[in-house]
Amino acid sequence: MSLLVPQSGDIPLPQPGPLSEPYWQGCREGVLRFQRCLDCKAATHTPALLCAACASRSLEWVESSGQGEIYSWTRVWRPVTPAFVTPYVPIIVTMDEGWFILSNLVGCEDDAVAIGQRVEVVFHHSGGSDDIFLPYFQLVP
Template identity: 40%
Template sequence: MEETSKPLPPDLPLSRGYWQAAREGRLVVQRCTGCGTLRHYPRLLCTACHDSGVDWVELSRRGAIHSWTVSHHAFHPAFRDELPYALVTVDLEEGVRALGRWNGGELQIGQPVIGHFETDGERAELWFSRCK
């Protein structure tokens, strides 16, 4: 059977800063240069003031589980051998939400977590686990 690689994220100006930092193991999000509102996922305009100016700020990667889902279907063949796996939505300390893979045992709403990136140099996946 032919090995299938996990897909690369598209190289788009809108999200390039996020993926570049992710490959370096850093979690960054956009910050509006007009009003300072953090936004994630990357957007063209600020939802608070509609300004298009943006810079990137690094976050703590700490937060609490807001929700999760368990995937039993591989939406890409490269993930087939990892089934089932959990995806968690995390309320980060800085006030935005992030989605990542789960690597921490039992799940509980409100559970404190910390994120880290696993990278192979080209791809980066955000994983969350229990705070120690």
């Protein structure tokens, strides 16, 4: 058993651009955002120019509740790069608003995870000199 912690150090980081800036600004503010189509009401993540469901360009940024449930997970012992602390547990979360996000689970032992568990977002600074805050998830007590 190992306590799952946020990654730090020389890890690969996202490169925010104009399309994703509202998402990353939300992360800096402690708010998880996603896009919703004004025409068909479909939720989407990652940031896009067009709705994946109906191809509308009428997308708005919406604040998420930050809660959802674990849809899938795995435990990683052989990291992508040596900068990653192992073990870590990537999870796919079905957010309460109906969209999916891939992240890591933190704040619990690596053997405490199960499909269907409720989780909530927590933000951690990337540890670099940038202004990137990454969304992680922890189990809801």
